[in-house]
Amino acid sequence: MAAPAPLSPLAPRKYPTLPSIEGVRFATAAAGVRYAGRTDVMLALFEAPATVAGVFTRSKCPSAPVDWCRANLAQGHARALIVNSGNANAFTGGVGADAVAHVAQAASKATGAVAEQIFMASTGVIGEPLDAGKIAGVLDGLRASARPDGLMDAARAIMTTDTFPKVATARVKIGEAEIVINGVAKGAGMIAPDMATMLAFVFTDAAIAAPALQGLLAKSVERSFNCITVDSDTSTSDTLMIFATGAAARRGAPAISDRADPRLVAFRRALDKLLLDLAHQVVRDGEGARKFIEIKVEGAKSRKAAKRIAMAIANSPLVKTAAAGEDANWGRVVMAVGKAGEKAERDKLDIYFGRIRVAHEGLRDPAYDEAEASAYMKKPEIKITADLGIGRGRATVWTCDLTKEYVAINGDYRS
Amino acid sequence: MAAPAPLSPLAPRKYPTLPSIEGVRFATAAAGVRYAGRTDVMLALFEAPATVAGVFTRSKCPSAPVDWCRANLAQGHARALIVNSGNANAFTGGVGADAVAHVAQAASKATGAVAEQIFMASTGVIGEPLDAGKIAGVLDGLRASARPDGLMDAARAIMTTDTFPKVATARVKIGEAEIVINGVAKGAGMIAPDMATMLAFVFTDAAIAAPALQGLLAKSVERSFNCITVDSDTSTSDTLMIFATGAAARRGAPAISDRADPRLVAFRRALDKLLLDLAHQVVRDGEGARKFIEIKVEGAKSRKAAKRIAMAIANSPLVKTAAAGEDANWGRVVMAVGKAGEKAERDKLDIYFGRIRVAHEGLRDPAYDEAEASAYMKKPEIKITADLGIGRGRATVWTCDLTKEYVAINGDYRS
Numbered sequence: 001m002a003a004p005a006p007l008s009p010l011a012p013r014k015y016p017t018l019p020s021i022e023g024v025r026f027a028t029a030a031a032g033v034r035y036a037g038r039t040d041v042m043l044a045l046f047e048a049p050a051t052v053a054g055v056f057t058r059s060k061c062p063s064a065p066v067d068w069c070r071a072n073l074a075q076g077h078a079r080a081l082i083v084n085s086g087n088a089n090a091f092t093g094g095v096g097a098d099a100v101a102h103v104a105q106a107a108s109k110a111t112g113a114v115a116e117q118i119f120m121a122s123t124g125v126i127g128e129p130l131d132a133g134k135i136a137g138v139l140d141g142l143r144a145s146a147r148p149d150g151l152m153d154a155a156r157a158i159m160t161t162d163t164f165p166k167v168a169t170a171r172v173k174i175g176e177a178e179i180v181i182n183g184v185a186k187g188a189g190m191i192a193p194d195m196a197t198m199l200a201f202v203f204t205d206a207a208i209a210a211p212a213l214q215g216l217l218a219k220s221v222e223r224s225f226n227c228i229t230v231d232s233d234t235s236t237s238d239t240l241m242i243f244a245t246g247a248a249a250r251r252g253a254p255a256i257s258d259r260a261d262p263r264l265v266a267f268r269r270a271l272d273k274l275l276l277d278l279a280h281q282v283v284r285d286g287e288g289a290r291k292f293i294e295i296k297v298e299g300a301k302s303r304k305a306a307k308r309i310a311m312a313i314a315n316s317p318l319v320k321t322a323a324a325g326e327d328a329n330w331g332r333v334v335m336a337v338g339k340a341g342e343k344a345e346r347d348k349l350d351i352y353f354g355r356i357r358v359a360h361e362g363l364r365d366p367a368y369d370e371a372e373a374s375a376y377m378k379k380p381e382i383k384i385t386a387d388l389g390i391g392r393g394r395a396t397v398w399t400c401d402l403t404k405e406y407v408a409i410n411g412d413y414r415s
Numbered sequence: 416m417a418a419p420a421p422l423s424p425l426a427p428r429k430y431p432t433l434p435s436i437e438g439v440r441f442a443t444a445a446a447g448v449r450y451a452g453r454t455d456v457m458l459a460l461f462e463a464p465a466t467v468a469g470v471f472t473r474s475k476c477p478s479a480p481v482d483w484c485r486a487n488l489a490q491g492h493a494r495a496l497i498v499n500s501g502n503a504n505a506f507t508g509g510v511g512a513d514a515v516a517h518v519a520q521a522a523s524k525a526t527g528a529v530a531e532q533i534f535m536a537s538t539g540v541i542g543e544p545l546d547a548g549k550i551a552g553v554l555d556g557l558r559a560s561a562r563p564d565g566l567m568d569a570a571r572a573i574m575t576t577d578t579f580p581k582v583a584t585a586r587v588k589i590g591e592a593e594i595v596i597n598g599v600a601k602g603a604g605m606i607a608p609d610m611a612t613m614l615a616f617v618f619t620d621a622a623i624a625a626p627a628l629q630g631l632l633a634k635s636v637e638r639s640f641n642c643i644t645v646d647s648d649t650s651t652s653d654t655l656m657i658f659a660t661g662a663a664a665r666r667g668a669p670a671i672s673d674r675a676d677p678r679l680v681a682f683r684r685a686l687d688k689l690l691l692d693l694a695h696q697v698v699r700d701g702e703g704a705r706k707f708i709e710i711k712v713e714g715a716k717s718r719k720a721a722k723r724i725a726m727a728i729a730n731s732p733l734v735k736t737a738a739a740g741e742d743a744n745w746g747r748v749v750m751a752v753g754k755a756g757e758k759a760e761r762d763k764l765d766i767y768f769g770r771i772r773v774a775h776e777g778l779r780d781p782a783y784d785e786a787e788a789s790a791y792m793k794k795p796e797i798k799i800t801a802d803l804g805i806g807r808g809r810a811t812v813w814t815c816d817l818t819k820e821y822v823a824i825n826g827d828y829r830s
Binding site for chain 2: 022058062091094095126127128180234235236316317318322323325331332334335336337338340341342343344346347349359361362364401406408411412
């Protein structure tokens with residue numbers, strides 16, 4: 001999990017500058033959890049309790065910090081977030097729960113917050129006991145060094161096999177007040193639907209009550225993190241949380257308690273866009289990825305059917321290896337449509353690579369030019385569209401190709 | 416699909432001699448469907464109508480020959496089976512159906528059988544029109560050259576990316592008469608549950624009515640071909656058929672019409688074993704495979720839950736790349752158990768590699784010796800057991816590792 005890989009060819013050309021958000025400061029430290037010579041712990045420290053919402057892995061074997069966060073989410077407020085890389089504290093049983101409690105107690109002591117308002121996430125190896133003392137040992141230093149502009153460094157501290165830090169930012173108005181939304185994420189492997197993040201954290205100075213925040217997040221994640229897949233594997237640690245400091249209220253932002261409040265329209269749109277941006281960055285940094293692939297299914301019986309078919313295409317090793325080989329292999333797309341188990345009629349199916357229709361109504365398109373399709377497949381970003389022609393359901397998901405580098409990253413690390 | 420790959424390291428050391436079966440003869444020809452310099456069509460010719468049963472892909476976009484076989488299975492008898500490699504005649508619409516009808520008519524003319532009793536299967540590229548004339552053109556020669564001992568050659572003619580022919584044989588008594596069962600299969604890629612074959616054909620001289628044969632086959636496939644996966648992808652062409660010539664009746668074998676007939680006990684057991692053998696051979700020849708992996712799930716809530724969890728482990732790219740890397744990475748097994756969506760309790764889960772217990776009740780086993788586990792993982796055949804400790808459901812499935820060669824075979828073939 002630790003060897004530095006070359007920068008993904010799909011990495012963004014430049015990173016946005018993340019403006020400070022009133023009410024929260026960030027710090028990082030090198031606690032030596034597993035890695036040497038790099039930061040591996042981040043702290044987000046809230047001046048006053050921030051409202052908080054979260055969605056987590058659907059794994060039946062979640063990590064200890066996921067259990068902790070779920071249990072403490074109901075009270076709705078956060079004073080601190082502590083995230084470490086290098087060790088996921090997953091499948092560590094009672095010892096893992098003790099480690100979480102240990103860090104929470106230490107953080108409570110260092111910050112004066114109640115333990116229930118300390119949230120945590122861990123990413124890295126599974127099944128190894130987490131040395132809580134290493135994290136507890138850096139908390140005083142983290143508190144002392146926390147700065148409003150420390151989020152970019154925090155994004156780097158939570159990386160594992162990621163080849164670039166994932167950040168996004170937006171400015172939007174609620175009422176007359178301008179508010180800021182910043183987000184960070186890490187991903188790389190074990191990325192699959194139903195919380196495909198590994199970890200993502202969003203911070204805003206908006207004043208939004210926790211239940212409304214939860215509603216916004218749950219809806220937004222459906223069209224972003226739940227629509228990406230790298231390898232169909234689901235982490236035990238997937239965590240997406242949003243924290244709202246409410247500090248914008250001092251500049252006249254209204255306090256919002258209903259997620260359907262019309263004053264949230266711009267915020268909601270910006271949050272959707274920001275989460276989708278972060279989700280795409282996770283795919284762009286998929287282990288070994290060289291192609292960013294958008295898969296659109298149209299004309300299905302329902303949105304649900306469309307999504308299931310799109311995910312069958314996105315998770316098909318044969319589609320993904322064909323993309324790696326720059327082959328417009330629509331036969332494999334048909335295969336994946338067929339295996340999804342949803343209604344499909346061979347004789348109504350159209351398949352496009354980009355704008356090139358390669359199959360039409362159950363046959364290879366007579367007008368299809370293989371040279372044109374081959375040229376298209378050389379691009380780093382590919383769109384595959386399957387139009388089923390039997391209904392109005394549509395869905396879009398994103399994935400990357402399956403390369404020898406993926407196998408090397410996940411199979412060669414010990415040899 | 417065509418480049419010859421080096422022999423799988425998991426190939427059998429030697430092939431059994433296939434005894435002749437009364438009432439059926441085999442022939443092969445090089446029709447040039449796609450490949451040059453090799454046979455690519457096989458014919459099985461039945462002296463008198465054989466009873467027939469079959470199970471097929473669950474793909475919603477099945478191939479034209481699958482449609483044909485399904486439609487003609489109800490009348491229960493076969494006079495000929497024609498199989499070609501090189502072109503799957505899948506996603507070829509009306510043209511594909513016409514090609515099947517064309518071959519059936521030509522075979523009917525060549526053999527004197529009615530077209531409905533001609534069964535067909537095709538494997539190879541998808542979406543390319545099949546030149547039925549090429550197959551029709553070799554039928555007279557096939558009929559003329561058909562021999563009782565031609566099945567091994569037939570097994571070679573239906574290979575695509577297979578690196579070895581897959582055959583199995585058994586002798587068993589029904590009543591006082593000894594009968595023979597022979598089987599051939601081809602596989603390699605697009606191998607997944609719910610008919611994981613691509614193609615398999617079984618021949619016997621037993622006298623068993625078609626409905627009973629269908630019942631036997633459907634049951635047997637549940638614990639064999641439906642329990643293997645190479646890459647989670649499901650072909651549009653998966654076909655498994657069994658043909659019973661009934662010729663053993665001349666030697667006193669009873670005619671059986673009920674699949675629960677107690678005289679079938681030995682036959683049923685032999686058929687189960689033979690199908691499992693063929694299914695295992697398909698996995699052993701999985702594209703790029705270097706490890707044959709048995710995955711056993713015990714202590715689940717039900718057999719269905721156990722199978723779903725076993726398949727989640729077997730299809731996990733991270734488990735499969737870890738196996739390729741010879742890493743006893745039980746954390747990834749936990750991950751796969753967790754993502755299966757079935758009930759699991761972290762604190763009751765035990766995981767074994769071979770007989771080495773690596774995780775016990777939610778924690779790394781304190782007695783676990785990494786060196787011993789590493790040595791075990793170097794073997795070509797690996798067993799992974801997950802004991803959930805919450806019920807009595809159990810299931811066993813088989814898969815192979817995910818190697819760079821898999822990616823090369825499926826991604827590099829055009830470059």
